[in-house]
Amino acid sequence: MRILKTLGLAALLATTSGLVHAQDLRIGLQEDPDVLDPDQSRTFVGRIVYASLCDKLVDITPDLEIIPMLATGWEWNADGTELTMTLREGVTFHDGEPFNAQAVAANIDRSQNFELSRRKSEVKSIESTEVIDDYTIKFNLSAPDATLIAQFADRSGMMLSPKATGEAGEAFGLNPVCAGPFKFKERIQQDRIVLEKFAEYYRADEINFDSVTFLPIPDTTVRLANLRAGDLHMLERLAATDMASAEADDGLMVEKATSLGYQGITINVANGPRAENPLGQNAAVRKALSLAIDRNALNQVVFEGAFATGNQPYSPTSPWYNADFPVPERDVEAAKALLAEAGFADGLTIEVQVANNPVQTQVMQVIQSMAGEAGITIELAAKEFATLLADQSAGEYTASQIGWSGRVDPDGNIHQFMTTGGGINDSKYSDPEMDRFLNEARLSTDPAVRKESYNAAIAKQQEDMPIVYLYHPVWLWALDSAVDGFTPYPDGMIRLHGVSVTE
């Protein structure tokens, strides 16, 4: 009898050990997210929280293919001006409200018309929405817009409970109500954001945690120390310089994915009087600067080789990368020759502004020293980010070291920067051919057609070089080795479907 009991207990233990439902998954973030309203928010870390809180119409695969999420299918009309989506049935928001076509229409309306919406430009092409039936919605576009579907894979596609947005208005972010795997529990600014499992989630079986806690810990060393101490299960944006030591640690794993974004030097070519300098006026000088930079050494010195070198708005591993223009090797002689040809045989001095955070200033100091060897003396103007941005958009700069977080659709990484009058074209670069290539690329939904347009645009970009691209960050996650099933995505998000912790 006693033996039987013992055996039974052992069997029970055997089934329960192995996969234990961890009560709480703790994730270390690099910074504190801003307001938790997908229509209002702007930070990258905010999106990491949304990945567990707010499901979107569509999602992406790690290879950037668009896949169904809240929308189960979609169809374009022949001229690409109408998009019809069928929606998942039986989905409810965290407040019990049903998800349906009316809810989608209300969400698009809020993204477009809410006074404080930051999503306006992303859904601008939608002229009207038509509720066909409860689970079918049609978007009528003012012009073909191949980029729209990809917008639905991000904040514009996040579905918020229309009842909650109606009641809370602009205060929605204090208590967000979505349709994701976890619902909002509490937030203490700069300390933590706690989400708890949403029992009625339509894919609840893939979620293995009762709650998830996000802890903003800006200091990378401290973040890692907390992971090592077992206070965290995973952290995002491990410092590249900590990668080797994290990989060597038996208790930890490192996962990586090349980001969709880039870092570069934006050059003022026509934005006010500050553009009137050799760098702004002469493409040869810009090319010389690019040639003077040893991108591999930069990557080695600052990121221990963990990041990806680059020379285009897309990383060399992206399908949109133009292989005719590989990442250039450093060539000091060629740079000097270009300078001499342009009439600066004795070298020249330029000012580059940079955000005064340790990593970006380190990048610019390395470039400063490299460019110096080619006769380009760089004077660094370190500014706080808010000042840097204001100066850049006002044209109060010669060159500016800044990056872009990247978008799923190729349009997002280049159109607004290179077209005449583009929203973030702080170079004020303007070229009719470039405009044509980039606008045409928006019209077709056929990737092959689009690829041709982007190839042409990048060839033109390499010639005029209003932005000197430097490198593509690689997202690095460090995880406790007990964490299972984590998939790195190039958008840097943490998707918890299928993730578990074994003890």
Place this chain on the structure above:
Amino acid sequence: MLAFLARRVFIAIPTVILISLFVFSLQHLLPGDPILVMAGEERDPEVIAALREKYRLNDPIPVQYLAWAGNALQGDLGISLRTQQPVLELIAEKLPVTIQLAVMALAIAILIGIPAGVLSAYKKGTWIDWVANITALSGLSVPNFWLGIMLILLVSVKLGWLPASGYMPLSEDPLQSIRTMLMPAFVLGTAIAATLMRHTRSAMLSVLKSDYVRTARAKGLRESVVLIKHALRNALVPVVTVITLLFGELLAGAVLTEQIFTIPGFGKLVVDAVFNRDYAVVQAIVLCTGIAFILMNILADAAYRVLNPRMSEQ
């Protein structure tokens, strides 16, 4: 006493107005446009215009000031531009954290500073005095952010004894809460301990020279009784005053300490707000600390009068 307090509060009013003007104009003179950052990476002009309108940044600055001051008088300090939380709520959320840190730091400082000061005064001129003095000066001289970094390196990264960061509310898990706060409180406490030690020493020295200590000794009382019951009790009067005045120093020290140890308190709130150009938060915090500081000063004076009745006759 009441008349004294009333007079002091009345005098403080123009100071508070000055602070509010100062804080307000400083924020509006800060370079960099918070709206550009808030508008997000795309910086959609339409969004920028809407945000400016929304936060009334298009109004003339005097109009903005009056609107702000009017609301502040009614207890409405605005909302955080970054997270849209009401600022008052934010302050209420952060204040207990910093108070806990400050109280723990002060406790550590008193435990170290006062005995060291008494001992050093009592042993004036000996090597004990000299060592205590040098140690105190070292405590004053060490940059506390560096001390914090070094402690994280040693205690958390190398030895793994205490967590490197994080905060646990006292109400949830008191033991863990004190554990996480131990290192930061020590870092913050060192400079305060040194200041306290120096003040205690100097107060003790003058008390030890006084007539009643001499009388007490002459009466043949035990030295420890003389020291503690007669000397220290009197010496504590100015020391208590100093402790109230150290409030400002604790707050300023907390700014960096919280930054290093990622403690979600007042100091971290204000630094992040300055960097994010979160106007409403910076204004409210500086205003509140300013008022608190003035109140502490008035309290210190009042305490001094109560503890030292001779003063009130003047």
Place this chain on the structure above:
Amino acid sequence: MTAVVDPEVAADPLPPRRRNRAWEKFRRSPSALLGGVIVLFFLIVALLAPILPVPGPTETDWSAVRKAPSIPHPFGTDEIGRDVLSRMIWGAQASLLAGVVSVLIAVLLGVPLGMLAGYLRGWTDAIISRFTEALLAAPFLILAIALAAFLGPSLTNAMIAIGLSAMPIFIRLSRAQTLTVMTEDYVESARAVGIGHLGMIGRYILPNIIPPIIVQATLTIATAIIAEASLSFLGLGQQPPAPSWGAMLNIAKNFLEQAPWMALYPGVAIFLVVLGFNLLGDGLRDALDPRDS
């Protein structure tokens, strides 16, 4: 920097005949001498930086990034392969400059204001005093951070920010000293004889407030150096590639595990130089203090 004026700084006025004893007293205090030696050492290092046999502070070496201390680099190298020792030596310039210049700003603005308040009293005093209190009420570092952010991050602006934030102490101190001096018998009799304002200030007030001001200034240099380091640590002081101890620590905190030497030495240097000024200030105070002999 504290609003609490050191109890022993605000000394009683110093009758002229006692002044020559000060040096004797200073010379006999071992800690004051130690402070003087430390300060002198850093001063010499800072001045000699250009001729000392070290690599340039911005000379980079890609093949030696974050290398531990060795013979060619006794203090190791930093995140982009620069010699830490060289950057510390040049950083001494930034720290000392910041300490001295910001205190000069505070003294040159604060002392005249304080004297004015104490001398003229009445409305002038009321206005200056309210202004001082308002400045004092904002915690020093928060004020300096806001000012430095407002002026834009640079060493010069950090010095201005620190100077302005330190000014109230000097206003208070010189006001209090002036008030005390004005009640002295010999000053009252001088006034009775009919000496003019300038004469009063030059002959009686200034000589009497200078000793405590010197003491306070020395101690304030110590706090100003820490303040500069703090601002640089937050990215609001010295800007790259120019070296400063605080800025070095700002970078170093990201490499604590891999390169602890980057964080160790600049911190030790700040500690030592601040200790030096504190010892010196204490020594000066004891030497200039007329109360005990």
